[in-house]
Amino acid sequence: MTQRAPGSLTCRCGRRSVTVEEDYADPPTADRVTIDADNTAIGASYAKATGAPRFAHGFHRPPGTVTSTFGEWRTFNDGHRAQHLGLDFAAREGSPVAAIDDGIVTLVRDTFLAGTIVVIAPGGGISSLYFHFSKAFVAEGDKVAQGGKIGLVGHTGRTTGPHLHLSFHVPGGMVDPASFIKLPIDARGKLAAQTGGQVLPSASSSSAMNTATDPPG
Numbered sequence: 001m002t003q004r005a006p007g008s009l010t011c012r013c014g015r016r017s018v019t020v021e022e023d024y025a026d027p028p029t030a031d032r033v034t035i036d037a038d039n040t041a042i043g044a045s046y047a048k049a050t051g052a053p054r055f056a057h058g059f060h061r062p063p064g065t066v067t068s069t070f071g072e073w074r075t076f077n078d079g080h081r082a083q084h085l086g087l088d089f090a091a092r093e094g095s096p097v098a099a100i101d102d103g104i105v106t107l108v109r110d111t112f113l114a115g116t117i118v119v120i121a122p123g124g125g126i127s128s129l130y131f132h133f134s135k136a137f138v139a140e141g142d143k144v145a146q147g148g149k150i151g152l153v154g155h156t157g158r159t160t161g162p163h164l165h166l167s168f169h170v171p172g173g174m175v176d177p178a179s180f181i182k183l184p185i186d187a188r189g190k191l192a193a194q195t196g197g198q199v200l201p202s203a204s205s206s207s208a209m210n211t212a213t214d215p216p217g
């Protein structure tokens with residue numbers, strides 16, 4: 001099906017209903033304060049995604065079938081809708097997660113909605129975000145190499161089960177990780193001029209969550 005996504009881009013976005021624990025579907029006030037603090041921390045991590053690109057090769061695709069695509073609309077228990085701003089990969093609880101590229105860890109945080117998250121900046125203004133870990137092996141400021149183990153798959157935060165959620169933020173909004181994974185990058189780290197994907201501006205352009213309470217699941 002085709003529908004208009006924010007930013008007037010055409011999006012072939014699927015729809016699905018998601019049932020989660022009531023506190024995650026409609027968080028009480030105290031949790032909303034936590035969610036706001038999480039969003040602020042994630043926004044601050046984007047500001048650290050500076051410097052020249054550190055990658056000299058393509059991004060590794062995480063293993064596992066894609067179970068939820070970028071831009072999909074979800075309807076939660078209470079009927080409110082949110083757009084999924086990342087890619088979900090099927091993965092077993094406790095399986096190791098490898099960094100998809102070289103970079104600097106800009107945030108490790110236990111968040112209300114996205115669970116334990118790791119944000120890695122591979123340079124060039126890009127942030128890659130990994131959600132729902134059961135355990136993180138890295139700390140802010142760490143340098144990670146492509147393929148390095150950064151944590152374990154879990155189902156922390158608002159999820160319906162264990163999986164790896166991956167998001168990409170660039171200045172201006174969230175982009176489809178599938179676009180980055182496909183990019184041909186040469187040995188000098190030269191990025192193709194055309195990323196070939198759509199950009200969906202997040203509400204404040206400062207968060208992976210398109211409203212205060214709606215992270216990618």
Ligand SMILES: [Zn+2]
Nearest residue numbers: 088165216217
């Ligand atoms: Zn997700």
